[in-house]
Amino acid sequence: MSLSQQQDIDFIVQAKHLYLDYAQSPTDSEHAAVVEDANFSIERGEKFVIIGSSGCGKTTLLKAIGGFIAPVQGEILLNDVPVTKPGPDRAFVFQDFEQLFAWRTVLDNIVYALRVTKRISKQEAISKARSYLELVQVAHAANKYPYQLSGGMKQRAALARALALEPELLLMDEPFGALDAITRNQLQLELNEIWKRTGVTIVLVTHSIQEAVFLGTHVMVMSSSPALIRKIVDTRHAHEFGSQEFDDLSIHLRSQLIHQETKSEELAELSAVE
Ligand SMILES: Nc1ncnc2c1ncn2[C@@H]1O[C@H](COP(=O)(O)OP(=O)(O)OP(=O)(O)O)[C@@H](O)[C@H]1O
Numbered sequence: 001m002s003l004s005q006q007q008d009i010d011f012i013v014q015a016k017h018l019y020l021d022y023a024q025s026p027t028d029s030e031h032a033a034v035v036e037d038a039n040f041s042i043e044r045g046e047k048f049v050i051i052g053s054s055g056c057g058k059t060t061l062l063k064a065i066g067g068f069i070a071p072v073q074g075e076i077l078l079n080d081v082p083v084t085k086p087g088p089d090r091a092f093v094f095q096d097f098e099q100l101f102a103w104r105t106v107l108d109n110i111v112y113a114l115r116v117t118k119r120i121s122k123q124e125a126i127s128k129a130r131s132y133l134e135l136v137q138v139a140h141a142a143n144k145y146p147y148q149l150s151g152g153m154k155q156r157a158a159l160a161r162a163l164a165l166e167p168e169l170l171l172m173d174e175p176f177g178a179l180d181a182i183t184r185n186q187l188q189l190e191l192n193e194i195w196k197r198t199g200v201t202i203v204l205v206t207h208s209i210q211e212a213v214f215l216g217t218h219v220m221v222m223s224s225s226p227a228l229i230r231k232i233v234d235t236r237h238a239h240e241f242g243s244q245e246f247d248d249l250s251i252h253l254r255s256q257l258i259h260q261e262t263k264s265e266e267l268a269e270l271s272a273v274e
Contacts, residue, residue, distance in 0.1 A: 012168060012201050013042040013065060017074035020060050034060045036227045037074070040220060047195060047202040049212040049235075052222030053257065058205040061222075062171050065203060066090050078169070088117040091162035095174035097154045100146040100161070106133065107142040110161045117165055132164040133157070135194060152183040159191075163198065172204040176211070188214055192239075209253050213238055213246055221256045231256055 020035040034057040042048045050058045063069045065076055067086040076083045078090075093099075100109045110129035114120060120128075133139040138156040146154055155175060162170055176184040188211060195202060206212055212219045213235050221230040233253060238245035 009041075010044045011041040012044040012079060013048075013203070014077040014080075015040050015074070016077070018064070018071050018076060019073040020057065020064050020069060021072055022060075023072070032227075033072075034227055035064075035222075038229050040229060040232060042201065042203065043217075045199050045201055046217040047204060047215050049216035049219045050203070050205045050222060051207065051209065051212050051219060051253065051257065052230075053224055054207070056222045056224035057227050058222060059173055062092075062173055062203065062205055065169070066092060066171055088165055089168045091165045091167035091170055093155070093158050093162050093170065093172045093175045095177040097151050097178060098146070099158050100154060102146050105143050105145055106138065106149070106157045106160075109146075109157065110164050113161050114164055128164055129160070132160040135163065135197070136160045136190065150183075151179055152187065155179065155187060159194075163194065163200070168201060170200050170202045172202060174205055174207065177207065184211075191215065209250050209257070210241075212253065213249050214241065215239075219249075219253060221253060 015038050018035060018038040019033060020038075021033045038061070050061065052058055060069060064071060065078075065083065067083045067090065070084070100106070101112070104112060107126065107129050110132065111122065111125040114125040114128060115122065118125075130139060130142065133142055136156040136159050138153055138160060141149055141153055141157070146157070149157065159175070176187050179187065191202075192215065194200075202215075204215060206215075216235045218232055219235050220232045222228070223230045233249065233256075235249055238249045240246055
């Protein structure tokens with residue numbers, strides 16, 4: 001992409017020479033870099049998917065975009081302004097089914113979040129909460145408590161709560177990872193529909209190559225040891241399961257992931273010989 005083409009694109013997030021780690025001090029050698037020199041941009045309104053092997057730093061990167069982890073070097077820009085703390089312009093959905101407040105009903109979970117972050121009237125919060133519960137098709141469970149819901153319903157409710165905040169960025173960490181295959185497919189389809197209706201920018205972490213190709217507009221492959229961004233693949237034209245493009249891209253992404261695993265195994269073997 002030429003420089004002039006890049007300048008025409010409306011980027012909501014830009015990471016520039018980003019380094020992240022969990023070191024307690026500059027001399028803390030136990031905690032190696034989790035992300036090294038990451039450079040990537042996310043267009044407004046896209047679904048940007050991050051994949052990589054377990055422990056390669058996907059969640060860490062998501063937390064940094066959320067403002068929960070400060071860069072050691074480099075920066076993350078949100079609408080051209082460096083991210084320094086969390087804000088209501090970013091909402092999270094996690095894999096964990098227990099992310100709702102157990103002592104509040106589904107409706108109250110959303111009303112509470114809205115009242116705290118948006119400072120709107122109770123009536124306004126209730127009406128907004130109801131409309132988002134309808135959007136994610138869980139309005140019938142508005143008065144239930146989390147323990148009365150299935151895993152899929154809990155994820156829908158968590159999604160409704162995040163969407164109700166009308167964030168600019170929806171940060172999703174393996175949101176469907178703990179669901180059965182059928183519910184997972186259903187929620188993938190629905191997320192696509194919700195995305196089309198709301199236009200929210202989504203950054204989604206997954207272990208599933210199929211989910212990445214199906215949902216993503218771009219898929220970023222991360223490698224561990226070293227903790228680098230291996231490749232960013234344009235997947236805008238490959239959403240149909242079973243199509244040639246879908247299969248080709250899945251194979252391509254798999255080869256990127258396998259290549260890096262093989263490489264780290266080779267490195268481990270070499271260091272064992274040394
Ligand atoms: N709070 C923390 N303190 C110290 N190290 C951490 C902390 N959280 C994560 N790490 C380490 O950072 C590295 C990256 O973790 P992270 O959770 O970002 O990986 P991930 O790619 O999301 O993994 P997974 O796919 O298994 O969820 C791992 O080595 C992990 O042990």
